Amino acid sequence: MIKKDTQGVTFAKGFTAAGVKAGIKKSGNLDVAVIYTKTKAVVAGTFTQNKVAAAPVYVSKEVVATGTAHAIVANAGCANACTGQQGLDDAHKMAQIAADELGVNADDVIVGSTGVIGVNLPMDKLEAGIKDAVANLSADGSDNAGRAIITTDTHSKSVTCEFELSGKTVRMGAIAKGSGMIRPNMATMLCYITTDIAIDQALLQKAVSGCVEKSFNMISVDGDMSTNDMVIVLANGEANNAKITEENADYQIFFDKLMMLCTELAKQIAADGEGASKFLTINVKGAKSFADAKTVGMAIANSPLVKTAFFGEDPNWGRVICAVGYSGADMVPEKTVVKFGGITIFANGTGATYDEKALAHVMKQKDIVIDIELNMGQEDATVWSCDLSYEYVKINGEYHT
C-alpha cells in the first residue's frame, strides 16, 4: 500500500517541489528545498519536546497555529539552533523570502533546518537558494527536495500512497530525513507529508499526533533527541472528497493510511541510523501498560551493550534481559520470554536450549526481530532501532580525523 516512490511530496494533486544547491552543506550537495501548493492547505504538525528548540521550530509552530499554509522551505547543513534572537530573525526572514517569491504571506510558510547547532544561517546563500528553488518548482521536484534535507542519511526517504474515499481518489506522499540523534519525541528528523485530502484542521492535527506517537516516537538510533524535529502535514483538499469534519469511516481510513506511511518512514529512518548495519524490530508483548511496553522496547533499543552485541552478531540475550530488568517496567524474570528471530533463547528465568546454527543464521541477517513476552498484561508496543558500529563512532567523532 505504501510505496517507496521518488514522487514523494508531489504525488498528491496540486503540489510542486524543488531542491537546489545553495552552498550551505560543505559537501556542495543539494541543501535547500521548497514544497508548494497553490491551493491553500490546512496544516498540522508535531515538534521536538526538547527545551532547547531551534528557531525554525518556534516559527513553524506559529504557522501551524494559524491552521493553514501554502509552502514549506527547509535547509540542511545548518540547524539554526542555539542562535538566539539572530536565529529567530533569520528563521522569520527565511519564511519571508520564500513568501515573497511565491506571492503568499510569510505566516503561510513552514520553515525547517537541520545540521550543525550553534551556527547562524548564511542568509545570502540561503536567499539565493530559495529564489532558485522557487524558480524551479515542478511536479518532478520531490526527489531533489528529499535529497536537499538529508544530512548524514545514506539516502533520502520518500514514499507515496493512494486510496479511495467514497469514490474519490486521495493521494498522499512524504519525504523525510533522520539518521543520528533519533529517538522518541523525535530527534533530528524532518518529515514533510502532503496530501490532497479535504479535512478539517483539528482532525488533521489529531491524526498526525496520534500517528507520530506510534511511529516516529517509537524509533531510537542513539537515545539522543534533537532541537529541530518536526513532522508537518499539508492537506490542500484537491481530491474533492467529502470534507472530513468528524471521526467517521473516511477519517479512520485516512488515519490508517497515515499511520502506515509514518510507520514505513520511521522504520526507514531507524534502518538508516548512523553507521547502522542491522535493523532491529523489538516487539514487546503482554505488558501491564503501553508505557511499560514502550519503556522495555526503548531500554533495549538504547542500550549500547545490546547494540554492540548485534553489531558483533553475538546472540547475547543476557544484555537484553538485563536491559528489560533495569528499564523500570513491571516485569518478573521467571515470566519473561526472549526470542531472537522467533527462536526462544530465554525462558523460566534462564537461558533456553536452542538450535545454535539456526540462531547464528538469524544473527547474520540485516533485519532481526526481537520478541519480549512479559506475560504481565495485555499491552503491546513495537520499537525500531539499529546496532552501534565503528561507523557510528567515526561519523560522530571524526572532528579531527
Next chain:
Amino acid sequence: MIKKDTQGVTFAKGFTAAGVKAGIKKSGNLDVAVIYTKTKAVVAGTFTQNKVAAAPVYVSKEVVATGTAHAIVANAGCANACTGQQGLDDAHKMAQIAADELGVNADDVIVGSTGVIGVNLPMDKLEAGIKDAVANLSADGSDNAGRAIITTDTHSKSVTCEFELSGKTVRMGAIAKGSGMIRPNMATMLCYITTDIAIDQALLQKAVSGCVEKSFNMISVDGDMSTNDMVIVLANGEANNAKITEENADYQIFFDKLMMLCTELAKQIAADGEGASKFLTINVKGAKSFADAKTVGMAIANSPLVKTAFFGEDPNWGRVICAVGYSGADMVPEKTVVKFGGITIFANGTGATYDEKALAHVMKQKDIVIDIELNMGQEDATVWSCDLSYEYVKINGEYHT
C-alpha cells in the same frame, strides 16, 4: 587522604585476603578472591536495582540482613546471573565451600560474581579455587584479590585511608572493579570495603547507602545497569575506637572518609570505562533540585553524541546543550551557561566567543571538566563519565572478531 594503595582490603587490622587462578576466566588470569576477618564484622551493603538480579545478589542480601559476616568470596569470568534455581544453589554452595574452609557459618559469607550472564558456575574449578585462596590468605593478598575480581577493567582499583577517632587510629581500604555497564544504581561493579572501625550495623548501613548515592550512583560509562552490582563494607571493630552508636562527631568523620573513598573509586571506575580515552567530570550547578542536577549530568554522561564528540576532541557544545534540553530537568536555554575546562562556550541562549586555541588545548586533555550552570536554584551535582570510542565498540562487539 585517600591513597591509591595495593594494600587495599588488608590495610585495616585483622583482615587477610587472597586471589588465585581457578580457570574460570578464559584468559587464565586470577579469578577467585577471598577476603577474611577472624573477628566477626558488622556488614552493610547496597545492591543493584535491576529486577533481573543475579543469584549472588540474592544470597548476599540475606547475609547483610543477618548484620554480621566473616568473609567475602568472589569470582570473575562468570556472573551466575539468569541461571535460575541452579544459580541460587551454586551461589549458596559457593558460600558454604568458603565457610567450611574458614570454619565459619555459610550465612557469614558474602558472595559476588561478575562476567558473562546466563552461564552456570563451573563448580569444580570454583571449589578448588576457593580452597586454594583460603589456604593462601595473607596480609599481602589484597593486590591479587583485586586483580581476581576485574573483567574488562584495564587495572584493578585499590585504595586505603587512615584517620583518627578520639585518639584511636582507624584504617579503611577497598578493592573495586567496574568497566562496562556502569551507571547509577550501580552496574557491573563490585566494591569490597574493609575497616577496623567499631560501629553499629544500622549506622554502617546508613553511611554506605548515603555514600553510594553520591559516588557510585553518579557515574556512567554507557547507561547500562548490571545484574550483579554490590558495594559491601565489613567493619570488624579491631581499631578499638569508642563504638559509634549514634550520629555523633565520630560518625561524621567516618562518613566523610567513606564518602571520599567511594568517590575516589567511582572516579577511577569511570576513568577506566571500557575503551575510554577521556575522563569527564560534569558539574551541574544551580538546579532546582538535586534530582534535576543529577538528571542533567546523566543526560550528558549517557549521550552517545556527546561521548563521541569528546572522543573526537570536538568542542561540540551543541550536543551538550541539546542533552540538557531533553533531560527533562527544569531549564531555560537563555539562563544556562556551559563551560569546557573553565572556558565559557554557551551563554545567553547561544554560542559564546572564546579563545579557540585555549579550548583546543582543553579538548586534548585526558581529564576534562564540563560545567553546566542552570541558574534555576541552589542544588548541585557532579557526575563522572568517559568518552565513547572505537575501542568500546570493539570490546563489546567482538564476538566474531
